[in-house]
Amino acid sequence: MSTDTNNKLTIRDLKLWYDDFEALHGVDLDIPSGKVTAFIGPSGCGKSTFLRCLNRMNDRIPGCRVQGDVLLEGNDIYAPDVDVVQLRTHIGMVFQKPNPFPKSIYENIAYAPRIHGMMQDGPDMDALVETALKKASIWDEVKDKLKQPGTALSGGQQQRLCIARTIAIQPDVILMDEPCSALDPIATAKIEELMDELKQEYTIVIVTHNMQQAARASDFTAYFYLGDLIEYGKTTDIFTAPKNQRTEDYITGRFG
Amino acid sequence: MSDPLKPSSMDTSLKADNRKRRRARADSRFKWYGIIALGLAMAFLTFFFIDIIGKGLPAFQQAEILVHVEYSEAVKSNYNKAVPKKYRKLISRAWLRSIPMMLEGHPDMIGTSENLWVLADYRVDQFLKGHEGHRLKKKYQQLVAQLETDGKVHLAFNTGFFSSGDSKLPENAGILASAIGSVLVLLLTMLFAVPVGVMTAIYLEEFAPDNHFTRLIEVNINNLAAIPSILYGLLGLAIFINFMGVPRSSALAGGLTLALMTLPIIIIATRAALRAVPDSIREAAYGLGASSLQTVWHHVLPLAIPGILTGSIIGLAQAMGETAPLLIVGMMAYIPDAPHSILEATTVLPAQVYTWSAESIRAFEERTAAGIMVLLAVLLSLNAVAVKLRNRSQQTW
Numbered sequence: 068m069s070t071d072t073n074n075k076l077t078i079r080d081l082k083l084w085y086d087d088f089e090a091l092h093g094v095d096l097d098i099p100s101g102k103v104t105a106f107i108g109p110s111g112c113g114k115s116t117f118l119r120c121l122n123r124m125n126d127r128i129p130g131c132r133v134q135g136d137v138l139l140e141g142n143d144i145y146a147p148d149v150d151v152v153q154l155r156t157h158i159g160m161v162f163q164k165p166n167p168f169p170k171s172i173y174e175n176i177a178y179a180p181r182i183h184g185m186m187q188d189g190p191d192m193d194a195l196v197e198t199a200l201k202k203a204s205i206w207d208e209v210k211d212k213l214k215q216p217g218t219a220l221s222g223g224q225q226q227r228l229c230i231a232r233t234i235a236i237q238p239d240v241i242l243m244d245e246p247c248s249a250l251d252p253i254a255t256a257k258i259e260e261l262m263d264e265l266k267q268e269y270t271i272v273i274v275t276h277n278m279q280q281a282a283r284a285s286d287f288t289a290y291f292y293l294g295d296l297i298e299y300g301k302t303t304d305i306f307t308a309p310k311n312q313r314t315e316d317y318i319t320g321r322f323g
Numbered sequence: 324m325s326d327p328l329k330p331s332s333m334d335t336s337l338k339a340d341n342r343k344r345r346r347a348r349a350d351s352r353f354k355w356y357g358i359i360a361l362g363l364a365m366a367f368l369t370f371f372f373i374d375i376i377g378k379g380l381p382a383f384q385q386a387e388i389l390v391h392v393e394y395s396e397a398v399k400s401n402y403n404k405a406v407p408k409k410y411r412k413l414i415s416r417a418w419l420r421s422i423p424m425m426l427e428g429h430p431d432m433i434g435t436s437e438n439l440w441v442l443a444d445y446r447v448d449q450f451l452k453g454h455e456g457h458r459l460k461k462k463y464q465q466l467v468a469q470l471e472t473d474g475k476v477h478l479a480f481n482t483g484f485f486s487s488g489d490s491k492l493p494e495n496a497g498i499l500a501s502a503i504g505s506v507l508v509l510l511l512t513m514l515f516a517v518p519v520g521v522m523t524a525i526y527l528e529e530f531a532p533d534n535h536f537t538r539l540i541e542v543n544i545n546n547l548a549a550i551p552s553i554l555y556g557l558l559g560l561a562i563f564i565n566f567m568g569v570p571r572s573s574a575l576a577g578g579l580t581l582a583l584m585t586l587p588i589i590i591i592a593t594r595a596a597l598r599a600v601p602d603s604i605r606e607a608a609y610g611l612g613a614s615s616l617q618t619v620w621h622h623v624l625p626l627a628i629p630g631i632l633t634g635s636i637i638g639l640a641q642a643m644g645e646t647a648p649l650l651i652v653g654m655m656a657y658i659p660d661a662p663h664s665i666l667e668a669t670t671v672l673p674a675q676v677y678t679w680s681a682e683s684i685r686a687f688e689e690r691t692a693a694g695i696m697v698l699l700a701v702l703l704s705l706n707a708v709a710v711k712l713r714n715r716s717q718q719t720w
Contacts, residue, residue, distance in 0.1 A: 127609065129533050155612035162610065166603035168622060178621070179611040229607070236611060 075100040075240060075270040076121060081135035083116060083125070090116050093135065094296045096289060098240075103262055103271045105285035105302065107278060109317070112291040114274050118242050121272065122158040123151050139239070156183055159233035163245040165225035167217030167232070172209050175217045175228055176200065179236045195235060203231035204261050223254025230261065234269075241265065243273040247280065259284040278318055282306050290314045375699075379692030385481035385494060386448035388413055388470065392422075393436040399423050406441075412463060413470075415442040417495035442483065443476065445493040445686040451478060456685045484693065488659045489675060493686035498694055500661040501675035504574060504654075505643060505701075507662065508671055511578025512585055512642050517635050519582075520589030527590070528597040529619050548587035555584040556651025564652060572653040572668035580652050581642040588641065592634020596627040629713050636709040640702050646673040672698045 076098040083091040091113050098104050106114035116125065123144060125131045137144045144154050156179075167175050176196040180186045186195060196213070200206040205227040209220070217228050226246055233241055243262075247255040262271055262284050275281050281288050282302060289299040290311075298305060298314040309315040339347065390406050398405045402419045411419075418441050426433060447467055449457035459467065470476040488500030531537045559580030563569040569576045600623050608618040649655060655674045662669035670678070676694040679687045 122610070124606070124609065127605075152612045152614055155610060160606075160610035162603060162606055164603055166601075166607040168604065168607060169626065179613070182611075182613055182617055182621075232607075232611065 073100045074098060075140065076272075077136070077138040077141075078121075079136040079138075081117070081120060081133070081137060083113075083120060083134075084130075084132045085128070086130040090294050091120075092294045096296060096299060098270065098272060099287060100270050101266055101268075102286040103266050103273060103284055104287040104289065105281035106272070106274045106289050106291060107276075107281050107317070108291035108297075110276075111293075113294040114289075114291040115244055117291065118244055118272060118274050121240070121242055122155050122160055124160065126151060156236045157238055158240040158242060159236055159238035161226070161229050161233055161241065161243045161246050164249055165222055165229055167220070167225050167228050169216060169218050171214050172200075172217045172220075172228060173213040175232050176235045179232065183236065185236070199231040199235040200228075202234050202265070203227045204257065204264070205231060221254070223250050223257060226250060226254070226258060227261065230258075230265075234265075238269065240270045240272065243271065245274050245276060248276060255280070278306075290317060292317070375692050375695050378689055379694075379696045381452050381454075382484060382689040382693035383481050384452075384478040385483060386443035386451050387440040387477060387479050388443045388447070389438060389440050389475040390414065391436060392439050392441070394422075394426060394432050394434065396433055399426055399433075409466070412460075413444055413447050413467065415444050415492060415494045417490060417492045418442045440477075440479070442494055445684070447476070448478075448494055449686050451476065454685065454689075458685075484690070488661055489657060489670070489678065490659055491657075493682075493684055493690060496679070496687070496690055498672065498675060498697060500658050501670045501672050501694075502697070503661040504577075504658070504669035505671040507574035507665055507669065508577040508581060508649075508654075509639060509643050511574060511665060512581040513635075513639055515579060515582035516585040516589055516638070516642075520586050520635070520638075521593050521631060523586075524590045524593030524597060525619060525624070528594050529623065530615065544587050544590050548591055551647070552584055552645055553647040553651065555580055556648030558583060559648060560651050570666050570668070572656055572658075572670075574662060574665040574667075574669050576652045577649050577654050577669070577671065578665070580648050581645060584645065584648060585638040585642045588638035589631075589635050592638065593627070593631045596630025596634065597623060599630060600626045629715075633709045633713045636705055636712070640705040640709075643671075643705070644673055644698065644702055646671075646677055649674055672701075 074097040076096075078094055078096045078098075081091055081094045082089065094117060106118060108114045119125045120133055121137060121144075125133065133145060139154075139157060143149070144158075168178065170178070173196055176199050177188065177192050180192065180195060181188070186192050197206060197210075200209060205224060208224060209215075209228070217225065220228060226249075230241070230246075247258050250258065259280065262273070265271060266286075273281075273285065285302045287300065288302045288305040290297045290305065290309075290313075292313060298309060298311045300310075305314065306318060309318065388410065390410050392405050395404065400423075402422045403411055405419065405422050406414055443451075446457055446459040447463075450459040450464060450467060451471070467476060483495065484497045485502075486499055487495060487497035490496040527537060527541065559576060563576050563579045564571055569579065604622050604626065605618055608622045613621065646655070649671060653668075654670050655677060656668065656670055657678065658668055658670040672694065676691055676698065679691040679694060
């Protein structure tokens with residue numbers, strides 16, 4: 068668990084219940100700054116649930132209770148005085164299914180900065196939209212059709228638009244919940260390339276079902292099974308010399 | 324034991340056996356049941372339209388007679404003296420009665436005379452249209468026939484039907500008062516039911532916790548949409564008229580009562596429209612740090628608007644055709660004059676149709692049918708608007 072980098076997120080003894088069902092049994096994890104951390108594990112192991120704890124998206128789910136600490140650079144995000152809206156401007160999220168708003172591409176990007184009062188419409192906003200789209204490597208494809216609806220783009224483009232939309236609120240951390248599961252291999256490769264660029268500036272946490280993707284794109288990997296964190300370490304170590312038998316079974320495809 | 328799933332390699336026939344033939348017959352029978360049901364429905368509808376239009380169309384024409392009218396001083400006290408005695412019984416009393424009042428307003432006309440096409444008595448009208456039971460006396464029948472050959476009596480477009488209110492004289496009865504009443508009632512219904520209904524639905528769908536209490540409310544709302552509408556009339560009577568003191572028969576009482584009736588429909592339609600907005604849109608907004616209100620207001624509601632509008636318009640159209648609850652709050656009444664405020668006594672189109680249908684004079688029958696035609700035209704246009712709105716703003720993800 069020891070790493071030589073700064074930790075962006077520190078999670079201690081995180082437990083989560085859906086009504087009476089305990090979905091996470093006390094997870095301890097440090098997510099390093101400026102790296103890509105991947106969560107892998109079979110369906111229903113709690114990796115997506117865990118990811119959604121990190122920006123409190125689980126707050127919306129009725130009957131969901133969380134116990135334990137999630138610290139963003141030392142600040143507990145579950146403290147009573149934390150504003151969830153403020154928190155989510157620090158920790159952005161990209162979802163499994165590309166979900167651009169059925170509005171123009173420009174509007175998709177400009178919406179969040181506007182509601183957070185970061186910027187008024189005008190040349191500054193135009194520049195921000197351009198920067199966000201450039202950082203998400205989609206500028207060249209959409210620069211001539213900013214007024215067209217974001218929903219008219221292809222699936223891979225939509226997902227990159229969603230990433231650009233998240234970048235526009237200038238978060239520290241970007242959470243990605245199986246961002247490529249609805250995409251073809253070429254679009255997937257573009258997103259992976261993009262993650263590699265984005266980790267210069269952002270801490271990225273990604274949930275994936277695709278072990279090759281975890282091996283290719285991440286620096287650190289955490290293996291979850293039935294609500295427990297089984298093993299966590301450098302991706303190269305996990306995939307070449309797993310310490311735990313269950314991890315080895317999973318990554319070699321004997322199980323899962 | 325032989326294997327029941329062994330491939331029947333010996334039997335390669337592609338022809339249907341009895342079992343397959345029976346199945347094919349059942350298929351085609353089922354198709355024919357559908358076609359017969361549809362045909363029956365179409366036949367009833369066609370019969371209804373032919374009947375209503377056949378009866379109602381003549382009401383859009385009304386008999387007029389060309390007479391010499393003299394405005395003498397004596398007319399002011401006895402309007403009968405304005406026209407030649409011979410024709411008096413052929414002319415609508417409604418028109419004759421209006422002469423003294425007109426002369427009060429225009430004293431300079433006294434002493435003049437003119438030839439005028441004036442509204443004929445309903446018996447003349449019915450006689451000219453060839454209706455049975457016109458009740459025109461034999462001697463007048465000859466006179467009218469004479470006038471007809473002289474070109475002094477004709478059927479003209481019935482403007483009075485749209486420009487006057489109810490009357491006990493069929494030739495003078497029109498839908499203006501009830502149409503204005505309907506518009507007022509509908510506006511009030513819309514004003515009360517749409518905002519309250521939409522807000523309730525948004526709260527229940529987007530904000531309310533899912534517990535026994537909200538589930539109880541949901542069940543009740545669904546039940547309310549299905550209870551007999553006359554109960555809303557009793558509720559309206561108890562709450563609005565007896566308790567809150569809203570004047571009886573007023574557009575306000577009717578509008579509030581119909582709003583009660585329309586609320587569940589609007590709530591259910593709005594909730595369905597909100598539920599149709601994919602949750603991924605809400606997640607996207609929350610994920611970007613939008614508040615609950617911003618999420619609903621900026622993203623969910625705009626996508627749900629077409630559905631909300633469609634549901635609201637259909638609910639309002641239903642309210643417009645409703646009579647039972649209005650019976651209880653006193654709107655099924657003889658109201659000859661159009662209301663000037665929402666507190667004045669008024670009636671509505673379906674109530675007017677009902678009132679006419681209960682009249683004993685046969686000439687009201689065609690007006691009843693014509694009233695139904697107007698009501699149907701308005702309702703069909705409202706539904707057409709609803710369909711148009713739904714089609715125009717259909718959203719794809």
